[in-house]
Amino acid sequence: MSQVTFVQSINQALHDAMEDDARVLVLGEDVGDAEGGGVVGITKGLSQAFGCERVKSTPISEQAIMGAAIGAALKGFRPVAEIMLMNFTTVASDMIVNHAAKLRFMSGGQTSVPLVVRTMTGAGVSNGGQHSDYLEAWYAHTAGLKVVLPSTPADAYGLMRACIDDPDPCIFVETLPALFNKGEAPVRGSRVPLGKAAVLREGRDVSVIGYGRIIQSVAQLADRLAGEGVSMEVIDLRTVSPFDKEAVLASVRKTGAAVVVHEAVREFGVGSEISSLIHEEAFAALRAPVRRIGAKFAPVPFSKPLETASLPSLDEVEAAVRELAAVTA
Amino acid sequence: MSQVTFVQSINQALHDAMEDDARVLVLGEDVGDAEGGGVVGITKGLSQAFGCERVKSTPISEQAIMGAAIGAALKGFRPVAEIMLMNFTTVASDMIVNHAAKLRFMSGGQTSVPLVVRTMTGAGVSNGGQHSDYLEAWYAHTAGLKVVLPSTPADAYGLMRACIDDPDPCIFVETLPALFNKGEAPVRGSRVPLGKAAVLREGRDVSVIGYGRIIQSVAQLADRLAGEGVSMEVIDLRTVSPFDKEAVLASVRKTGAAVVVHEAVREFGVGSEISSLIHEEAFAALRAPVRRIGAKFAPVPFSKPLETASLPSLDEVEAAVRELAAVTA
Amino acid sequence: MTQISDDLLLSIFEKMALLKQNDEKMRASISSGRLVMPYYSYRGQEVIPATISALLRDDDTICTIYRGTHDALAKGCPVDRLWAELGGRATGTCKGKGGPMHITHPETGVMVTTGIVGSSMPIANGLAWAAKLEGSDAVTVAYFGDGASNIGAFHESLNLASLWKLPVLFVCSNNLYSEHTRFAAGTAIDSVAKSAAAYSMPGVRVDGNDVLAMHAAAAEAIDRARAGEGPTLIEAMTFRFHGHVFGDDDAYMGEGEKAERMAADPYPRFRAWLIDEGHASEDRLAAIEAEQAERIEAAIRFALDSEFPPASEVLTDVYEQEMAR
């Protein structure tokens, strides 16, 4: 199988979607080829291939970007709007939360907003406090939105295609520090269904549930610990909202123990929802309480040792897994 | 004891704070007396008493309002900035989340932002989808902020005074549909410490943990069920972040069962954090998993029967409490 | 202004008659407890959407605000569905889910009504962009107030519309107040229209209570937009007769100011002018008014006879497919 980066697979997904459906549009800061095709090149070649009316570079005006996308979506277009970094969604969150998410409901189902917000984020590249936050918990708490966070280039392709197909607004979160990581190339036209998790490793003793870059590292940890007789089941949610309850519960009912992990701040994070749900629905099956692992409750620091310390570590995951594996019913 | 409304007690808190400390400022849309002293009158009389330099009506410019508050706070003032409704914080969330919350940390502790954001919200008065959301889970997920949500006029006074005293940015959430409800009058100068819960009712069988208007109704429910031999402990968190873990855990260790309730949407809400924590820290004490009760996962509807159906009900709380009380260890 | 045909004048009058009486009935219904809602009366501002809408086609679209019930009605939103909506009934435009701040009726081009100040403008741009992409010459009207001109979204939207030459009319109803704040207390410039220069966009201030002036400005802006020449900012000077939200205390207004403005009510003024200038007879206008009154009565009956939506509707229309939760 050939290997591609996230940049390539997302670019390919946008390209294929625009080719397959003339209603697909792309807009955002610097997305056109005259402006370099995006700051990391994800939209490269699109304006050349599909013209500057369908691929529009915008001013630095996130509210106007989201508004243009919402309006076009209301008329049946399928805009993919880039808000460069996830922290910048805060200047457009009225548009996202009060409008994109709610117009279907508030209109009694007369209108819909089939747009995709593409945004990047993630600590680890010394960008500091205002360029690194994972805010998926906010958008997951917002009824009307769907939130995806792919962990492989192929999933990124398939999820992007599914988000573009979807009749409702989706937030597509790209992991900035992983964008040039490689993985298996996607199959043209493939879709990864929204709301469906992937079981990355099957196991018996402990379920680790998460998403994004870190869940891939967890899968490698599983391989390592398997050699020591600790059997981990690793579940990549892929979609954060709605997340795949069935997959999560089935796994936990089997293993009787779970760790939830993400790179967002732990407190009031997505892990809290998953942990609560597991307890509510699979209490009797649990040998021990669900553990949550996430980033430290602090802004992301610049200095390398601090930035590293702020992130959830594989050591924490390993320690939690070992402890849980050791608990007997 | 004399009775006052929330409007009166918060007005009194602002008045007393401005009188006690010349650094306290008030700003926001229509807050001056020439503009009626606030849309519901919470800032009435303040500009008359303290002048239009310390009490400033602003244009409809939430980013500018928050920016002015942040800048003044950086210089040691104690601004209380009104963002009229909580949904409108979305147009100022960059200022709140990327700046107010982070400047202390990103400056390595050199600067601080001792401001208070006053904002109202709540379903039940037919305001519909864009004027009713409780977004405290977002702000609780943001390191650097504190979030309070008082359930009585006296607590509102004491928490407002504590927020104004506090060296860090606080979000003070007022329950719009309850603003004219009455309660015991506060004592001038009293403070309710941030991060400290109130035990509204002591009980043995089930702990109900929540905040805001609904936790007061739950306290009445406790009185009713006490007559039937169901003993509820009712905990009003008052501060959502940081919330009073010790009080929560002590109660659950005693009762062995808990229900968490709030008016915000249930999914990915504050209740998820509390539920997760209880399981993590008091698993062995639990007879059954923690229940979460919140608003339906939907925008707030306008039509009265739907609006009512979207809110968490006391019946749900009662049912959950009865079920949990019936579970034996 | 000899260019306006009598037909057009009468269609504007018809809309104004509908709007004025509709507002009166709504206020009465609130006072009587028949309707329970926050209501932002537009009384006094009818000329603006009545005149603009008389120049619009069905495929033209609008985005408006909480005060924009008149904008929706003028554009063609059915009165009965509107009343049902405000009554919270399942037969409402939005099945009762939206309410007064979120009237939507895509068939007649009422695409968005928003309760967030400034938010009609960015979305209007998107609707106009869609028309451009479709090769249609449809236009979009973004209605908003004077206070909204101070919020960031105004700036971003006008800049983008100008850059992209979008077929949008930015229509600012300057009623001199935003909630309780005077225009001059919130806006550093003395005319919203002047801001247009900051976006290389034509900007015009007109008497929004004068049909002829409003017509001239709107017609020119619509022509420009249809011809692909881009957006226009229109500042229509007007006044809201019943304060910010119906029932609130308007002590912040000068006594004299309000009385003076109400005495200059644009409705009887236009009505008298139509007769004086020989465009229509008193009988004709009275007949139009009676027709509109009957439409409204029928709408109220329709609304009151309709059922409330079942509680299960809380969880539909959140997504196209209901989610398992």
Added chain:
Amino acid sequence: MTQISDDLLLSIFEKMALLKQNDEKMRASISSGRLVMPYYSYRGQEVIPATISALLRDDDTICTIYRGTHDALAKGCPVDRLWAELGGRATGTCKGKGGPMHITHPETGVMVTTGIVGSSMPIANGLAWAAKLEGSDAVTVAYFGDGASNIGAFHESLNLASLWKLPVLFVCSNNLYSEHTRFAAGTAIDSVAKSAAAYSMPGVRVDGNDVLAMHAAAAEAIDRARAGEGPTLIEAMTFRFHGHVFGDDDAYMGEGEKAERMAADPYPRFRAWLIDEGHASEDRLAAIEAEQAERIEAAIRFALDSEFPPASEVLTDVYEQEMAR
């Protein structure tokens, strides 16, 4: 421009020498791997903060942006603490927690450096409001770029500053690009300064690479602000020599454009002018440059000799009092 004393000219030159060499060292340090950070080089834009800061007092404050290392240095932020910060050291201005996009040094008035486009302006207003409340005549400078003039916060901030007559200088460094987008592709008006009219505020476009022009504009704006006459918008035309972020591909720029601009480097131009006009000797300037070079070398040594902060620092400074979690 005979009003500028030689002392002032030399103090401007001194700042420019510091800034220019500092940028060179930073780029070299990144290329060599000694510093690891996203770096937004300001090379080519030194005249603006050097000239403005030469007119500012210690109690005047600034808010600047990710590209604003020069603004901070010019205002007096110590070079050694800055290098330590960019090296992520505990001795950095922000204990290494902020990094290049968040330089802060309140003692010299560097109150906020932000990475969010447009956000320097609203906070600058608050600092200026504080000065007013304190009865001081201190002023605040909000630095930002041409691209930032398109975001909502710009509009809200200028309007509020004008209404409240705040002592603020809004200084837009128009370097013709925002990231990879040309000024004209993002902004519908041909000059940011012209927008000032929309806020009843004086607006002036100046050659930001010309010390004399820059001085005249800044001096007037500062005088106005100190006298309580309110804010000024200054659009300083300039160019960034090293693209948006150091190391990125600048294919979006015309080859010729960049070469031409770099040939007009304001640093050697000002240096030559000082000598030609007899304000300073070559030796004097060379001595100043050498001094600055030595300061920078010392700063680098200081930074490299400093410790990284302990991991426990992740949880301090989140609140004044660490929270039990």
